[in-house]
Amino acid sequence: MQTVRYVALAVVPLLSAWIALRSRRTQRAALALAANSLSLALIALVLDAPFVAAVWAIMGLATALTCYVSSAPRNAGRAAKGSPLTVRPLMALLGLALAICLAGILRVNEAPGLLALGSGSPAPAGEETAALVAMLSVKYAPTLIGIGLILLVAVLGLRPERSEP
Amino acid sequence: MPFWLGAVTSGLLFAIGLMDCWRRSAPSRAVGVTLMLQASALLFVLAANQFSALEGQAVALLLLGLMPSLHVLGLRLWSRVDSGD
Numbered sequence: 001m002q003t004v005r006y007v008a009l010a011v012v013p014l015l016s017a018w019i020a021l022r023s024r025r026t027q028r029a030a031l032a033l034a035a036n037s038l039s040l041a042l043i044a045l046v047l048d049a050p051f052v053a054a055v056w057a058i059m060g061l062a063t064a065l066t067c068y069v070s071s072a073p074r075n076a077g078r079a080a081k082g083s084p085l086t087v088r089p090l091m092a093l094l095g096l097a098l099a100i101c102l103a104g105i106l107r108v109n110e111a112p113g114l115l116a117l118g119s120g121s122p123a124p125a126g127e128e129t130a131a132l133v134a135m136l137s138v139k140y141a142p143t144l145i146g147i148g149l150i151l152l153v154a155v156l157g158l159r160p161e162r163s164e165p
Numbered sequence: 166m167p168f169w170l171g172a173v174t175s176g177l178l179f180a181i182g183l184m185d186c187w188r189r190s191a192p193s194r195a196v197g198v199t200l201m202l203q204a205s206a207l208l209f210v211l212a213a214n215q216f217s218a219l220e221g222q223a224v225a226l227l228l229l230g231l232m233p234s235l236h237v238l239g240l241r242l243w244s245r246v247d248s249g250d
Contacts (some may be wrong), residue, residue: 006166010174017178017200021185040203046166048215052222059229063199
């Protein structure tokens with residue numbers, strides 16, 4: 001029974017990947033991509049990696065939303081004819097979700113429930129913070145350089161096109 | 166989940182993504198890049214589970230963090246290839 005469950009768990013991401021690539025409609029492809037990410041997050045949860053699973057689910061949903069929003073010009077004509085889901089509300093929702101996430105990261109230590117339970121992490125002293133930053137920058141410098149280079153390539157690839165005179 | 170089943174799933178997912186990148190007539194090639202990254206992240210999580218090494222989870226998180234930017238970059242680059250720039 002356990003094996004059958006695992007095989008079903010393995011088939012879902014493959015099937016959703018196939019649908020995402022073969023679908024001609026962007027909306028369906030984005031939904032399949034989201035399903036793919038969520039099923040893989042579920043596998044990560046089974047493999048005792050809950051934090052990776054949470055990040056996977058959030059990133060997968062964000063990528064699927066980006067995929068949907070990037071198809072906006074093609075859907076513009078359809079939206080004008082009365083499509084219920086237009087791009088602007090979707091962008092507003094995405095921005096709101098990002099703002100809530102960022103505010104949550106900043107405010108997590110001040111949440112009353114966490115402080116009452118004593119589970120909020122204590123604020124580090126100034127010297128400890130400096131030592132921590134120095135240790136992290138030394139240990140993860142090559143990784144940060146790699147990420148920086150890839151993001152640089154991404155920014156160069158995304159630069160606005162110059163209009164021809 | 167058994168290691169072999171996860172590895173086979175990861176390999177097939179990677180192959181599906183790669184196949185789509187190979188066929189340039191497909192409509193959404195950036196999805197192929199995303200799927201290849203997903204497959205790599207799955208393999209690292211599997212390895213971390215099998216060998217009890219947290220580094221595998223860290224690399225998986227790194228790949229997932231890069232996923233959106235590479236997805237958008239893939240969309241741009243392939244659209245340029247299509248337009249002949």
